[in-house]
Amino acid sequence: MITTKTAVGIDLGGTNIKAGVVDGNGKLLSRTSIPTDAAKGRDVVIDRMGLAAEEVRQKAGLAWNQIAALGIGAPGPLNPKTGVVAFAPNLPGWVNVPLKDIFEKRLPVRVQVGNDANVASFGEYWMGAGRGTNSMILLTLGTGIGSGVVLDGKVWEGADGMAAEIGHMTICYNGVKCACGNFGCIEAYASAPSMVRRLKEAIAAGRPSSLADKATRPDGLSARDIHQAAVAGDATAGAILEETGRFLGIACANLVNIFNPEMISFSGGMTDAGEMLFEPIRKEVKSRSFQPGSATVRVVRAALPDTAGIIGAAGCALKALETSAS
């Protein structure tokens, strides 16, 4: 238990705003998910965040004076000390938004803003796969690769709140160009779009695949198609999935040598592929990183794909209250 207090957690996404009331044991007392309506602009989104918070408070049957804090996990570069979101690619009009100040004016609680991936890693550490560990890294596989690092039970945010951009760790300094401008980032090898790119290249090179037709249609192929085809026995899709696992394993071996963590957990749709993805990850970790760290680390699927963001946002806010009180 972090505290006897209770907080509201908000997970602000480009598509949905998820919110919940979370107690000091990490128990979710109520939750909701409403559309973000990002296209309607910044002020509408902020109002909708307030609405979601109000809805879960009422659902939990608590008055605002029974709630100690509001935690928000937000996308984009942001400063966790000031609670200002610098910008958010998926939220039009979001430039230098002082989220903390805005919500501290609206609500009678302390507000804590954190990077969405960092906050989710804390949720996963606190109540998910990482329960009982002291150090855990979460990697979120999707269009990009998000991540958060929990050390000694605390999110490591770095000097500017920019730590844990693990998706942009170079694993090949003269490798594939990444969307970020750098070369050879793990994201450029193992994100969903790069998996699709690699399968299309394999098909173009004459490898047979049940996805050959779909691959010729613009935007016709998703990472989900690939891992589903792989699981169904498509050898080319299987090879692409295995290669993705190997790339992720190289990144994980680096994380083991750098952090010597107890756990690395993965979330995102791609983890539905199960052992076809995890087996090559673990193999690379074993062959590329040092003992005993490579034996200690557990490489697992995250346990809270839907709620880690809410629980983590609330948990980080409660943790910040405790730290400032002590």
Next chain:
Amino acid sequence: MITTKTAVGIDLGGTNIKAGVVDGNGKLLSRTSIPTDAAKGRDVVIDRMGLAAEEVRQKAGLAWNQIAALGIGAPGPLNPKTGVVAFAPNLPGWVNVPLKDIFEKRLPVRVQVGNDANVASFGEYWMGAGRGTNSMILLTLGTGIGSGVVLDGKVWEGADGMAAEIGHMTICYNGVKCACGNFGCIEAYASAPSMVRRLKEAIAAGRPSSLADKATRPDGLSARDIHQAAVAGDATAGAILEETGRFLGIACANLVNIFNPEMISFSGGMTDAGEMLFEPIRKEVKSRSFQPGSATVRVVRAALPDTAGIIGAAGCALKALETSAS
């Protein structure tokens, strides 16, 4: 100030045992350096460590009951919780040595054993280049690349005391084979031996160099020769040094994206090359890592090449006392 107490710090190297008495402000009250005599075996080395500790205690004019702790920075994989050194490649006969127990039996003080590079990073953070920062990474350039990571004023040791093996971060997954068995470790590109290898390759490929003669003699060429020739205007040596800086910069860019630290400091003879080494490091950091982390991080030369190990060992021991008391 960590504490009002005082500790002895020992920096156990393959060639020399360095020791000193250090107060809670990080002030070195006395120091010594004596040969390790590693070839004489484990028990002789342990006796000599005791001798060095006794010498600096007497030099400082303190009784043992005025000293609160003994901190030891030791090479090789070791467990900081138990204080057992698993093995040490440069110390013959060192297998599973319970250093903490041995010295707690000999001396009336608490003993804290840490990895030498981790301990040195704490010294550098506490009293050297990292003074005033909250997070600092030290990289030690030599035959290998050692490193330590200080976060929030504490060494991050990891689950097994094996964290911060940054020299074995892969920067090219299908790259040069490293002595550790992995491929593409930064150590395989930017250590002293790899610099020598790359210069020899350049000379063999017909590049002119003032070191051409020396390069043909077995073991005739050192990293020092290369950076000295580079500083003296040898273009080929200069290109090798610059390339070394670029490789280190790629590793630093990863560290910025992963940790968002306030400082990365470098120690080791190669840092004598000054801006010829640091300028390409900073350039890669700027081009490969994210803002504002890439602007925040200061990439500098370490300030305590001789004493970081002693001061850090004592400091970690004092810090451990404070933590266990609170």
